[in-house]
Amino acid sequence: MIQPIIVCPERQRESVLRLVEYIRNLDGTRVRIIPVSVSEDAKFMASLPKTLDAVQKFACLQAHGLRLGATAMRGQPFIWLEPDSIPLAKGWASALDREYRKHGKPFLISSDVNPPYDLVGGIGVYPGDTDYLVPEVFTAHGFDLWLVNHLKPLVARSPIIQHCYGDYDAAGNAHSWRFPKDIGRLRPKAVIFHRDKHQDLIPDFPEPKRFYHTGDLGDIIAALPIIREAGGGDLVIGNHPDFLRPMEGVRFRSLAPLIEVQPYIRSVWFESAPKGITHDISVFRKLYYRNYRTLTESQAASLQLPFSLNPWLTAEPALETKGLVTIARSSRYHNPEFPWKRIVSELDDRCVFLGLPEEHAEFCREVGCKVPHLPTSNFLRMASLIAGSDLFIGNQSSPCWVAMGLGHPLIQETHKEIKDSIVERPNAIFADTEDISGAERIGICI
Numbered sequence: 001m002i003q004p005i006i007v008c009p010e011r012q013r014e015s016v017l018r019l020v021e022y023i024r025n026l027d028g029t030r031v032r033i034i035p036v037s038v039s040e041d042a043k044f045m046a047s048l049p050k051t052l053d054a055v056q057k058f059a060c061l062q063a064h065g066l067r068l069g070a071t072a073m074r075g076q077p078f079i080w081l082e083p084d085s086i087p088l089a090k091g092w093a094s095a096l097d098r099e100y101r102k103h104g105k106p107f108l109i110s111s112d113v114n115p116p117y118d119l120v121g122g123i124g125v126y127p128g129d130t131d132y133l134v135p136e137v138f139t140a141h142g143f144d145l146w147l148v149n150h151l152k153p154l155v156a157r158s159p160i161i162q163h164c165y166g167d168y169d170a171a172g173n174a175h176s177w178r179f180p181k182d183i184g185r186l187r188p189k190a191v192i193f194h195r196d197k198h199q200d201l202i203p204d205f206p207e208p209k210r211f212y213h214t215g216d217l218g219d220i221i222a223a224l225p226i227i228r229e230a231g232g233g234d235l236v237i238g239n240h241p242d243f244l245r246p247m248e249g250v251r252f253r254s255l256a257p258l259i260e261v262q263p264y265i266r267s268v269w270f271e272s273a274p275k276g277i278t279h280d281i282s283v284f285r286k287l288y289y290r291n292y293r294t295l296t297e298s299q300a301a302s303l304q305l306p307f308s309l310n311p312w313l314t315a316e317p318a319l320e321t322k323g324l325v326t327i328a329r330s331s332r333y334h335n336p337e338f339p340w341k342r343i344v345s346e347l348d349d350r351c352v353f354l355g356l357p358e359e360h361a362e363f364c365r366e367v368g369c370k371v372p373h374l375p376t377s378n379f380l381r382m383a384s385l386i387a388g389s390d391l392f393i394g395n396q397s398s399p400c401w402v403a404m405g406l407g408h409p410l411i412q413e414t415h416k417e418i419k420d421s422i423v424e425r426p427n428a429i430f431a432d433t434e435d436i437s438g439a440e441r442i443g444i445c446i
Helices: 010-027 038-047 054-072 092-103 143-150 217-229 250-260 281-287 295-303 340-350 357-367 379-388 398-406
Strands: 003-009 032-036 078-080 085-087 107-110 124-126 155-158 161-163 192-194 210-213 233-237 265-270 325-328 351-353 391-395 410-413 428-431
Touching: 003 010, 003 054, 010 032, 010 038, 010 085, 010 092, 010 265, 032 054, 032 250, 032 265, 038 054, 054 078, 054 143, 092 107, 092 124, 092 155, 107 143, 107 161, 210 217, 210 281, 217 233, 217 250, 217 281, 217 295, 217 398, 233 250, 250 265, 250 379, 281 295, 325 379, 325 398, 340 351, 340 357, 351 357, 379 398, 391 398, 398 410
Parallel strands: 003 032, 003 078, 107 155, 161 192, 210 233, 233 265, 325 351, 325 391, 391 410, 410 428
Antiparallel strands: 078 124, 085 192, 107 124
């Protein structure tokens, strides 16, 4: 089924989350949320030509959101949603998928036209090359009208997407429909309605738990078992004031795809000063002990919550690492006694390195052997590569926490003094010396 997505600026967060929760409760469909921080919005607006007026700038901002979503979904079609686009029945996404394939054109939008001003609606299905097709700057109208004016042969239109701003007067001004009063105006065969700006069509739900975290990548992955045990909810990620590497931007976007597919996570986003937090994990460093307690245990203690270290991550195993050994090694938490050279020599051409290019280069220099590098665009991709492999070997790093979260066979290069990243399992070896005896029991001879 085609993936539904919604771009979520901070100013629309509550309405986006309400829609996503409604859709999930309606028929189990998971909407991918693509968050945009205030600073990212501001940076884009500052880059626009000074000659644009307020209406033109708003059109550009809307198109920028579409481009962010399209870039995240590059290479695969997606259902474009906005906070006021409300699915009307179970199976709505499958119905759009079937309609899209029936018409066989790159774009599918509503067939509704309400002149003089409301000529087109942008809710619908978009192709995997949308970010190449739609410009960033508009000087006359929004991306939806640009679409039908400039790419009309590529656009199919369907009545199962109902688009209407309300009752129009002689001047073309719309008076919004309100539900349930205007429920009879919905077409029986429509599967989604745009636009319900008050979200009247969405029933009220209990407020979910909302967790806040300002730790590093591995800290956040280690906190997920606690969120799962608490029943799940939203995860808000912010910057730690003492960390040199902020989570905002690229680092957040690399981690979010893995988190958002976990069944106990309703949504994940970045926010510097969030409201409505029910569980603040950012204070866990006050109860952190690096010698005898895992990161998960320290974080659970800070909230006085239970946890279970049964595998808490899921990812589809990648075919390209079948029969291989995945390796990752960050620039910190090294143990000079760990037998990396012997491991690479024995495993020969079965190893592939995951992680950053600079980490790969450093690893090859230290080991004295060229291990192939398999780039990863985000942590969900990394998790799939690890899940598809026979074994993971790495130091105390975020990739190792991914392997532990998956319950995957692993050998860890364990630091002599810092032992906060050990999740004991029968298929795991944690070595703080050169001794990795017992590797045979996890299915590999070294």
